[in-house]
Amino acid sequence: MAIKINIKKAEKNYDPGTSKFFGSPTVPSDMLDIYNENEIFFCQINIKELKHLDKDNILPNEGYIYIFLDTTNSKY
Numbered sequence: 468m469a470i471k472i473n474i475k476k477a478e479k480n481y482d483p484g485t486s487k488f489f490g491s492p493t494v495p496s497d498m499l500d501i502y503n504e505n506e507i508f509f510c511q512i513n514i515k516e517l518k519h520l521d522k523d524n525i526l527p528n529e530g531y532i533y534i535f536l537d538t539t540n541s542k543y
Contacts, residue, residue, distance in 0.1 A: 486512045492533060506535040 483493045488510040512532040 484513060486510070486516050493531075494533065505539045506537055509534045509536050 489508065492508045492511050494511075511534075514526050514528070514530045514532065518526060518528065
């Protein structure tokens with residue numbers, strides 16, 4: 468199974484809880500200390516925005532998927 472994601476630049480007034488790439492993640496305050504200086508925020512995906520694609524009903528009804536990239540071994 469594959470999911471295609473179309474990316475478009477957010478308008479001036481956008482919902483910070485929406486799915487997004489780069490920038491700053493919208494995370495609960497107790498998660499702020501979880502990632503370290505060697506990680507960069509890649510994206511957050513609001514599960515509510517994916518739920519209509521979840522034909523097998525394996526995703527929770529709400530929440531986020533966060534993806535951070537580890538730059539520890541990066542040459543850049």
